[in-house]
Amino acid sequence: MNPVNTKAYNLPPDATWLITGCSSGIGRAIATLIASKPQHRLIATARDPSSLDYLPDGNPNIFKTALDVTKPESVNAAFSAAAEHFGDGFHLDVVVNNAGYSLSGDTESATEEETHQEIETLFFGTARVTTKAVENMRQSETHRGGLIFNISSLAGLCAFPGHAYYHAGKFAVEGWSESVAREMHPDWNINFCIVEPGGVKTNFEGHSKAHTAPHPAYQAPGTPARILEKYVEQGIKLGMGMEPAAVAEAVYTIASRGEKVPLHLPLGATAWNLIKSKLEGFLAELEAVKGISAMGAEL
Template sequence: MNPVNTKPYELPPDAVWLITGCSSGIGREIASLVASKPNQRLIATARNPSSLSYLPNTNPNILKLAIDVASVGSVDAAFAAGAKHFGKDFCLDVVVNNAGYSLSGDTEAATEEEIHEEMETLFFGTARVTVHAIEVMRQAKDHRGGLVFNISSLAGLCGFPGHAYYHAGKFAVEGFTESVAREMHPDWNINFCIVEPSGVNTNFEGQSKVHTKPHPAYAADDMPSRKLETFVNKATGSSVVIEPSAVAGTIFTIASRGECIPLRLPLGVVAWKLARSKFVDLLGELDTVKELSVMGQAI
């Protein structure tokens, strides 16, 4: 299997960052952090560019753009605008695919429109921005490589009741990213990191979370989805919830520390523990079905 991220990544002193979903939460914190660094250049994007007013308008190192990752034309236009703003030798060094929202609720109640909109934003949007970024990175004249952070979630590793299509989108992002990472020639030095935070203290429960219409068959308090909702509501605001500024700081540290990039990074105590528990349990399950799996073949 082709290895990934085999060389240490050196963040250029004048790196260009493109970040999606900068209106709030993790995206806003990463954009603010990059904007505070001397000589780092930033393309900050959001569906509504007025939500980027926290960034200065007079700094030539900062470009604020409207982008809808669910629109091919919008993504094309954003990359073209970035190239125009930063010049003909435009190099894209770091991409943070952060745009997204959660679709939660009873899976039977989800409409076709809700399902397709969720997958279009979470998966196809991430994929089209990633592919654009790879093209720019590998064609750069100085061949300085690049780094793509795809913001997944603990939901990209573990499935919980009441979020089936959100999990589907994040699982898709993880499989896509791992596959694309293995397509890269080592000489290109194009690196990928799947970031998997657990609960983050953002407005994710507000404008970034869509609920399906409740289904009466799943309304009882003893249903798994209702139990999870109760647990999550109690955990909101607790010490296990990660601050978005901490996520932003970790992402910048990974990009700037001059070491090999981890392909996967669970963030937060909850994410790390549950990720480890899942893989330990999976090893046990593999042992249980070993005889069925190998079908008499020698191992």
């Protein structure tokens, strides 16, 4: 396979960041961190720009604008507005695709509208913004290159009951990002990092989480999704999960340390351990079916 992220990435001292989904959670934490860096420039976006009032007004290095990742015209308008604000030679250095929400519940009860909206936001929204960002990053002859963080999740590698369409969207982000990363010419120095946090203390019971209607066939206490729900509820009560600020610090560290960018970045002990366990289990499964897989050929 084509290698990815082949060169060390050096973050410019006056880097321009574009972040989606800045109204709360991880996006808000990253935007707050970048806004605290006096030389950096920030394009903070949200569907409703009034939700960005935690960022100061009157700072020319901070540009707040509307961006709904589910609407191509909104993505194009946000990029155009940012280019107009920052003027000639507008170049993105770092893009963080963070916008999204979780859809949980019984898969049989999910409506067409719910499922399409989930994939539209998680996957197609990420794809739209990334494609525009790559176009910007590769075109400059004097300032070519950049770094794209696609915020996936532990849920992009490990699947659990009761979140089928959320997993579908995050799995899609993982595969799509890996493929696009391998399309980049080495001279462009465009780097990708798929961020895979475990549980994060975000507004998960607010607008960042949606539920399908309960399905009567899945309501028994022993149903896998109900067991997981109970476990998650207990974990929330115990304060489990990373702080959004810790995710922001990890993202900034990867961008600013002057080293090669990892394609995958699990965050948190839960994510690291469960991903490792899944991969080890997959290797065991491979060995178990080796004879069948070979189909008469030597492996």
